[in-house]
Amino acid sequence: MSRATSTRLAALSLVWGSVFLWIKIAGYGFSPVQMVLIRLALGAVVILAIAYAKGLRLPKVRALWGHLTVAALLGNAVPWTLYAEGEAAGSSGVAAVVNGSAPIWTLATALLLGQEKRVSHHAAGGVLLGLGGTALIASPWNSASAGTGWSVLCFVLGSISFGASFAYTGKFLVGRGIPPLVLAGGQLTAATVLLLAAFPFLGLQAVTWRTDSLIAVLVLGVVCTGFAALLNFELIAKDGPTVASTVTYLMTAVAVVLGAVALREPLGPPVWLGAVAVLAATGLLRRRPQHAVHSTGGGPVVASKAETPGTHGGGARGFRGRTRLPWK
Numbered sequence: 001m002s003r004a005t006s007t008r009l010a011a012l013s014l015v016w017g018s019v020f021l022w023i024k025i026a027g028y029g030f031s032p033v034q035m036v037l038i039r040l041a042l043g044a045v046v047i048l049a050i051a052y053a054k055g056l057r058l059p060k061v062r063a064l065w066g067h068l069t070v071a072a073l074l075g076n077a078v079p080w081t082l083y084a085e086g087e088a089a090g091s092s093g094v095a096a097v098v099n100g101s102a103p104i105w106t107l108a109t110a111l112l113l114g115q116e117k118r119v120s121h122h123a124a125g126g127v128l129l130g131l132g133g134t135a136l137i138a139s140p141w142n143s144a145s146a147g148t149g150w151s152v153l154c155f156v157l158g159s160i161s162f163g164a165s166f167a168y169t170g171k172f173l174v175g176r177g178i179p180p181l182v183l184a185g186g187q188l189t190a191a192t193v194l195l196l197a198a199f200p201f202l203g204l205q206a207v208t209w210r211t212d213s214l215i216a217v218l219v220l221g222v223v224c225t226g227f228a229a230l231l232n233f234e235l236i237a238k239d240g241p242t243v244a245s246t247v248t249y250l251m252t253a254v255a256v257v258l259g260a261v262a263l264r265e266p267l268g269p270p271v272w273l274g275a276v277a278v279l280a281a282t283g284l285l286r287r288r289p290q291h292a293v294h295s296t297g298g299g300p301v302v303a304s305k306a307e308t309p310g311t312h313g314g315g316a317r318g319f320r321g322r323t324r325l326p327w328k
Helices: 003-017 019-026 032-053 062-089 092-099 102-113 121-138 150-172 180-202 211-239 241-245 247-262 269-286
Strands: none
Touching (some): 003 211, 003 247, 019 247, 032 062, 032 211, 062 092, 062 180, 092 121, 092 247, 092 269, 102 269, 121 269, 180 211, 247 269
């Protein structure tokens, strides 16, 4: 791996891995809906400004906006709000680990949508291992666990929503010849409108004006949601999807370390073992039969996250190029 590739990979892993830390800090001053609305709006402005500078424009097809709105609901508005809600009382490290389980829910949704007719042995093993890892993190049998309660429920529901958004995007948005920047900007715009609609009902709490929270929400929107997308595009274009997919693992490790060091979050053996299980499950779900791999140059494909701003970062998180589902 070249020095330039390593630099791009490290930079994206650090940016996306820090998302959970910034969510935690932003939550000291802003409610979940307030935080997510600002993050979405800032991210949309950055992406659209770059897209327009390249001569791209938002689509005008009404049906496409319907699909973008559903993808925005499942991939941004709901999960980002749930993660912000969960981190209000929970651990940023646990949030990052549970976030890594999104491919499991992508597979489940793809089966429901008919995108997958059968599940391979390694994919089935990945699902079972991932579910076991998530259960271990939650440890409902242990009241002292760092992963119990409402926060983990929010993280799991958010990951399910992420997974559903990837499968939905793969079925209805990917492959239409629309530039990823346009789809990303459109989805973030739709998500911003959804949060604006929810704001009068869920976002009117008093803001606690803190410098750290204000900086955190600005970083979330401008850097982690906006400019990180461009870094991801560059990583895929120059280094291929296989290298880009490793962000999933690296960002989780970064998030756990940042939570432990910067926030002094306690992470017991169940969380560490659960993290290993979830990451191993993600690896199994990303395996593809040899005949399915036909990459050249920028390569085919990493999951259908590619043209949407999905999870908090990679894995899911993120913007990828033209894609297939991860287990293909």
